Structures are given as C-alpha cells and as structure tokens.
Amino acid sequence: MSPKKSKKDDGAGQGDGEFAAEATRVHDELLARVGESAPEPRLSATRRAVELLGDPQRAYPVIHITGTNGKTSTSRMIESVLRAHGLRTGLMTSPHLVRLNERIVVDGEPISDERLVANWDDIQPYLTMVDTELEAAGEPTLTFFEALTALAFACFADAPADVVVLEVGMGGEWDSTNVADGQVAVFTPIALDHQARLGSTVEAIARTKAGIVKPAASVVSAAQLPEALAELQRAAELTESSLAVEGVAFGVESTTVAVGGQVVTIRGVAGRYEDLLLPLFGDHQAQNAAVAVAAVESFLGSGSQALDHDVLAEGLAAATSPGRLQIVANEPTILVDAAHNPHGARALAKAIDDYFQFGRVVAVLSVLADKDAAGIVRALSGTVDQFVVTQSGSDRSVDADELAAVAVGVVGAARVVVETDLVAALRTARDLADEAEGDEPGGVVVTGSITLVGDVLALSQAEGGLS
Incomplete structure (x- = not known):
C-alpha cells in the first residue's frame, strides 16, 4: 500500500518521535469524522473503500472477535499465542486508552507513527473518493471507525501480516470490520450494552453479533445465556459452521492465584494444557484464556490438533491487557x-x-x-x-x-x-x-x-x- 519501509522501521513500535506531529494530524483528521458513539449501521461504505484499496482485508486470514465484555483481553491473548507460534500478527482493538496507535498492532507492538502516517496518506485519496460518492447519494461520509478500519486493513497488508486478529467496534453484523471474512468467529460473553444501537434484549444483541459468522467458519464461544447461545447456534447452522462452546467443548479446569496473576489448567478443543502462567487477574481472564486457546486450536489445526504446550505457555505468559485490572x-x-x-x-x-x-x-x-x-x-x-x-x-x-x-x-x-x-x-x-x-x-x-x-x-x- 505504501513505499518500501526503511530499515529503521519494521511497522511496529513507537518510532523516534520524528513523525509524532504527523501522527497527531492523522488522529485529528479521523476525529473530524462522525465519532464512534454514532456508528452508521451499514457495510456498503467500508466495502466500497476497501474495494478501491484492492481489498487489503483479503491479504491475510482473519480471526474475528465480538461479544460484550472481554473482547480486547481475549484478542490480545490470541495474538500473543499466535506470535509465539512464529506468525507475524496484526491486531486491531478498540477503543484506545492513550494513543491511537494502540488500536493497530503489528507483531505485538503499536504501529509506529511513521507507518501510521504513510498508510493514512496512501489511502486518503481513496477515502475522499468514497466520501464524494456518499455525499452524491445523500448519505453520510465515512465515519471515524469506517475510515480507521480501512486504515488498519491497509497497515496489516503493508506489514505484511500472516494473520490478523480483528475486534469489532460495536455489534457485528453491520460493524465495518465485518467486510472481512473470519475463518474463526469468536464470541466472548454477551450481555446488555449499547442497547440503543444493538437492541434492548440479550437475544437481539446476540443476533446482531452473530452476523460475523461466515460460511464454513469455526465458531468458538464463551459460555452464554441460553437466549444468546440459541442465536449463535442458529448462525452456525445457517452457515454450516462448526460451534465449540465453553463448558461443553472446552473450558477452565482449574485456576490458582499466583504472584502477578494466576496458574490455570485448560481443556481445549484438541488438547489439555496444565499449569499455564497467566499474568492477569480474575477468573474471567482464565475463561478468556480458555476461549483464546480454543480459537487458536481452531485456526491452526481446525480444532483437531493440540498445541505445543511450551509454545502455548510462552504465548500466554507474554499476554498483556492494559487497562484491565x-x-x-x-x-x-x-x-x-x-x-x-x-x-x-x-x-x-x-x-x-x-x-x-x-x-x-x-x-x-x-x-x-x-x-x-x-x-x-x-x-x-x-x-x-x-x-x-x-x-x-x-x-x-x-x-x-x-x-x-x-x-x-x-x-x-x-x-x-x-x-x-x-x-x-x-x-x-x-x-x-x-x-x-x-x-x-x-x-x-x-x-x-x-x-x-x-x-x-x-x-x-x-x-x-x-x-
């Protein structure tokens, strides 16, 4: 998507500050668009943008994650385990805590200011074309999150990434990240949130989130309320996808408080993994780890091949989740x-x-x-x-x-x-x-x-x- 990277910048990291002002410009230009609290329930605008960019979201396989709570922690665990397996990873999460760069991660590091700016400047003419088409049709121009999603896809193609872990912004079905086709669809616990946008019941919210399930995907889900699980089962049946649910196909066998976190034993969909150090607090993080393990098993071996224990242990031990306990x-x-x-x-x-x-x-x-x-x-x-x-x-x-x-x-x-x-x-x-x-x-x-x-x-x- 952009000129060849210099040796000093592999696409990740904070850079040397030389491009900090330009990165601020990128953030300001994104903020000038309609914000994340008011997303447009559409895919057509993002689909048009990535089409003009050459569909960068098809340049790598995708693990797509939605849910109400635990999405970012689970995404980061999945990414860390995949990286431990030697894959060059891309990770998109939202929102950021301090810097916009946190949302677009390459090989475990927030994208550098230099690569952020270069990719943004590369795609800007195409976003302007889409804005012009939308205005002519009487529709709102690309929103903050729609433009950011296109930027992230371009950054990952530029890296290039071997696999991308993609967290939805809101919901699923019409979230702009859903222009990508996830080989694995992951669901963290679904509860009431964003009711004005997603629906007033858990069932309605789950139905919207289930929209990320694509044909013949592997679906991995945390334990859910019955009404949420019914929607995921329906989506899996309609798309002829497999469904693995925590508590049935996989789960946490034990967790023990340890210095700096906990030690967990996880039964995956393809193997059992004892005494894994998880440097995060809370039983919910152990459950997130079980979902992450099942997702990686589903991606790397279609759920039929156990992960190497030492590699998994390395990946989980390196996992972080800023802003979570x-x-x-x-x-x-x-x-x-x-x-x-x-x-x-x-x-x-x-x-x-x-x-x-x-x-x-x-x-x-x-x-x-x-x-x-x-x-x-x-x-x-x-x-x-x-x-x-x-x-x-x-x-x-x-x-x-x-x-x-x-x-x-x-x-x-x-x-x-x-x-x-x-x-x-x-x-x-x-x-x-x-x-x-x-x-x-x-x-x-x-x-x-x-x-x-x-x-x-x-x-x-x-x-x-x-x-």
Whole structure:
C-alpha cells in the first residue's frame, strides 16, 4: 500500500518521535469524522473503500472477535499465542486508552507513527473518493471507525501480516470490520450494552453479533445465556459452521492465584494444557484464556490438533491487557479497570475479592452518559467501601454531581464523595484508602469508563507518574 519501509522501521513500535506531529494530524483528521458513539449501521461504505484499496482485508486470514465484555483481553491473548507460534500478527482493538496507535498492532507492538502516517496518506485519496460518492447519494461520509478500519486493513497488508486478529467496534453484523471474512468467529460473553444501537434484549444483541459468522467458519464461544447461545447456534447452522462452546467443548479446569496473576489448567478443543502462567487477574481472564486457546486450536489445526504446550505457555505468559485490572501505583495500590457495564463490574468486584487482600477498597468512578450507572454501582457495592465520583475528559462523561446522586441512591450518602477534578479525586481516594484499619492496607480501583482509565494511564505515564 505504501513505499518500501526503511530499515529503521519494521511497522511496529513507537518510532523516534520524528513523525509524532504527523501522527497527531492523522488522529485529528479521523476525529473530524462522525465519532464512534454514532456508528452508521451499514457495510456498503467500508466495502466500497476497501474495494478501491484492492481489498487489503483479503491479504491475510482473519480471526474475528465480538461479544460484550472481554473482547480486547481475549484478542490480545490470541495474538500473543499466535506470535509465539512464529506468525507475524496484526491486531486491531478498540477503543484506545492513550494513543491511537494502540488500536493497530503489528507483531505485538503499536504501529509506529511513521507507518501510521504513510498508510493514512496512501489511502486518503481513496477515502475522499468514497466520501464524494456518499455525499452524491445523500448519505453520510465515512465515519471515524469506517475510515480507521480501512486504515488498519491497509497497515496489516503493508506489514505484511500472516494473520490478523480483528475486534469489532460495536455489534457485528453491520460493524465495518465485518467486510472481512473470519475463518474463526469468536464470541466472548454477551450481555446488555449499547442497547440503543444493538437492541434492548440479550437475544437481539446476540443476533446482531452473530452476523460475523461466515460460511464454513469455526465458531468458538464463551459460555452464554441460553437466549444468546440459541442465536449463535442458529448462525452456525445457517452457515454450516462448526460451534465449540465453553463448558461443553472446552473450558477452565482449574485456576490458582499466583504472584502477578494466576496458574490455570485448560481443556481445549484438541488438547489439555496444565499449569499455564497467566499474568492477569480474575477468573474471567482464565475463561478468556480458555476461549483464546480454543480459537487458536481452531485456526491452526481446525480444532483437531493440540498445541505445543511450551509454545502455548510462552504465548500466554507474554499476554498483556492494559487497562484491565492493571496496577499503576503502589502505597496504596491503585488499579485501573475498564469495566463500563454491570456485567464487567461484577467480574471486577469478584476479581478484587478473590485476588487482592485490601482492608478497604475505594473506587474512583466516572461513567459515560449511555451506560447503566446505577447497575455499575450496584455491582461494585458489595466490594467497594467508598466511591469517589469524578468526571473523565470525555464530553460524554456524566456530570459528577449527577453521577453522585445516582450512587447515593444505591449506596447512601455516607459512602459517596464528589471530586470533579481527576487529580483531586485520586488524591482523595488514596487518603481514604490509607484509613484502612487492621493488618491489610487499603486499595484504590479506577473504573466505570474506558475514557477514565485512559486519563489515569496518561497521568501514570507522564513525568512523575501518580506519585
């Protein structure tokens, strides 16, 4: 898609800063388009864009992932295991936490500014052509995510990638990533989220997500509610695809808390793998790992050939999931977790209870306007002792006073503090955590929205960090 890469840049990594300003330009030009919170329910625009680009999404096999929670963690595990097998990988996830480059990963590293800019400038004339055609037809121009998807496909073709792990942006059937045909379709747990866009029931949401299943694909699914599973079974039957479901075809046999994460034993669809180190916290991450293993088995050996234990162990041990129960500071411990719906908040609460020993837990909370704030607070209320309500930098963030009123309605005024400034909120949360009584120290968890987690990660990466 673009001129030959220089030896100093293989397409991955952060680069030397020379192209940082140009990368900011790319981000600004993407942001000038309709944002991710208002996707267009269509494939035709993205399909036209990639057609003009020569269909780069057909240059490599694809593992396509959807679901409500756990998509990014599962995607990153799959990518890490594939890379351990010697494959040159591409990985597209969303949203990013700090930098746009995080969304387009080549061989385990965010794409460099140089390659991001080069590929964007290469495809820009073709995106302009599509915009012109759409305007002439009275349709909205390419959205942020539609343009970003075309960019990611071009970057992976340019790399070039041996295999791409592709996370949907929203839903599945009409998500712009669905112009690619996944040989393996992966489903993490499906629950209520984005109801205004995807439907008001789990069944309707699952039906939309099942749209990523392509003819004769291998379908791998986490354990699902019966109404969600029925939709996946229907999609598999209609496309003559195989279906492997957690708890039946594969699953977690055991998990034990370990330093820095857990040790898991997984029964895959083709083999059994004992004592694998997973450097992530929470039983839900062990379940994500089981889904990832089954997906890789389905891709590499059509689900009939066991993976090499040592290679699998290497891949899982190297897996990371930024912003998911990530420790960003100590004394007191500060965790960030991107739980942004009740299902994710319940998993977070269980993980804190099971994997950490805090004498007192304080949550720094911010929620976006289209989310179930009361449900999130309720899910955390049995684990969190005090809530420090604040606002992220997103213009979709609920006003701190409004969110506090919601929290007070769930847990009472005595457990809620308002600090509109994030730095002040973190300081207050630390002070409250330090009031823990007994032998166990207090801890802080920052949660409720991905944008809040991104803001805190940016603070932690700045000079001086969160000290």
